[in-house]
Amino acid sequence: MKRSYELTAMFRHAGGLEVSTMLGELHGLVPDLLACSPMLDAWLLKGNTKAEASLYEVFGPAGPTAAAIAVLTESLKHEIDPRIVSMWNGREGGEGASVQYIGRPAPETSAVVVRAKPGTFAKDWELVASLVSKSIALWSPAVITMESTGYFDKKVFKDRPGVGWMLYLPKVLTVQQVPEARALAPVLGSAKMQVGTIIVSVTDAPFSDENPEHVRIANDIEIRLADQALLSRYAVP
Numbered sequence: 001m002k003r004s005y006e007l008t009a010m011f012r013h014a015g016g017l018e019v020s021t022m023l024g025e026l027h028g029l030v031p032d033l034l035a036c037s038p039m040l041d042a043w044l045l046k047g048n049t050k051a052e053a054s055l056y057e058v059f060g061p062a063g064p065t066a067a068a069i070a071v072l073t074e075s076l077k078h079e080i081d082p083r084i085v086s087m088w089n090g091r092e093g094g095e096g097a098s099v100q101y102i103g104r105p106a107p108e109t110s111a112v113v114v115r116a117k118p119g120t121f122a123k124d125w126e127l128v129a130s131l132v133s134k135s136i137a138l139w140s141p142a143v144i145t146m147e148s149t150g151y152f153d154k155k156v157f158k159d160r161p162g163v164g165w166m167l168y169l170p171k172v173l174t175v176q177q178v179p180e181a182r183a184l185a186p187v188l189g190s191a192k193m194q195v196g197t198i199i200v201s202v203t204d205a206p207f208s209d210e211n212p213e214h215v216r217i218a219n220d221i222e223i224r225l226a227d228q229a230l231l232s233r234y235a236v237p
Contacts, residue, residue: 003150003209005121005165007114007131010234011141017083017103019072023064026085026101026112028138030059032131033114036122039095045071046086046098058087081105094119112139115149123206125165129185129198132168136187136196144168144198147218150209156222159233163199163218165207169230170196177228180220199225 015021033040043058045068058068076083085101097116104110112135122128132144147155147164155162172194173184183200201207201218208214225231 002118003148004115004117005146006149007112007135007144007146009112009135009139009141009144010109011111011139012106012108013103013110013139014106017105019076019083019085020064020069022083022085022101022103023058023068023072025138026087026099027059027063029099029114029131029134032127032134033099036127036131037097037116037120039091039120040089040097040116042090043087043099044090046088054090081108082110089120091120093117096120110139118148118206121206125183125200125203125206129166129183129200132166132198133185133187136168140170141168142170148207148209151207151215151218154209154215154219156219157226157231160222160226160231161234163201163221163225164209165201165218167199167221168196169199169225171230173197173199173230177230178221178224180217180224182217 044054045056045058056067056071057065072085081104083103087099089097094117097120100113102111128146132146135144143161145161145164146166147162151162151164161167175184178199181199182203185198186194187196187198189195199221201221202214222231
């Protein structure tokens with residue numbers, strides 16, 4: 001498969017959108033990104049040219065670098081809604097990856113989008129699910145989709161989230177409700193009570209929108225969820 005994988009978390013940001021806050025939250029993803037691939041080990045601020053996009057490392061051992069905070073604070077000083085932070089892994093072609101944080105003041109919807117080429121991403125669904133879980137812990141999203149970019153045109157409902165490889169919903173789901181899923185990973189909250197479920201369509205191989213069986217399974221899950229009013233149209237409650 002040539003198309004990139006894309007994780008999209010949609011949420012309402014509870015606090016302020018200072019640059020240091022946004023970068024601090026993104027830093028929380030770093031260990032799980034690295035677990036997905038050794039090519040996701042370093043991140044640079046995006047720029048208007050390749051030279052600019054190679055100047056500033058976003059993170060050091062202790063968190064966001066002073067240089068990254070200073071550069072973004074200056075560039076975003078007049079940007080209130082949205083505030084966009086973009087970074088990339090410094091690699092091109094089949095090894096490329098990027099992360100974009102589109103922050104909007106509540107009650108508007110914010111989003112974090114991780115894009116990675118197949119050769120730069122985990123083949124093990126459990127590593128990918130760990131990345132989804134960390135995103136849930138960081139942002140308490142209303143929904144997370146984890147799919148290949150070519151799946152958008154193959155999902156059942158254009159106005160609802162697609163299942164793709166994985167879909168997170170802040171609902172407790174059972175095998176009886178979603179028998180087509182290959183795995184249902186429970187997500188626990190701070191009180192160790194289940195607060196949501198990661199629905200996994202494929203566990204024996206990386207999801208591919210070029211595989212008709214993978215697409216069929218994901219589509220069947222979407223239909224099953226919609227029939228039970230569990231797959232809402234795009235909106236953050």
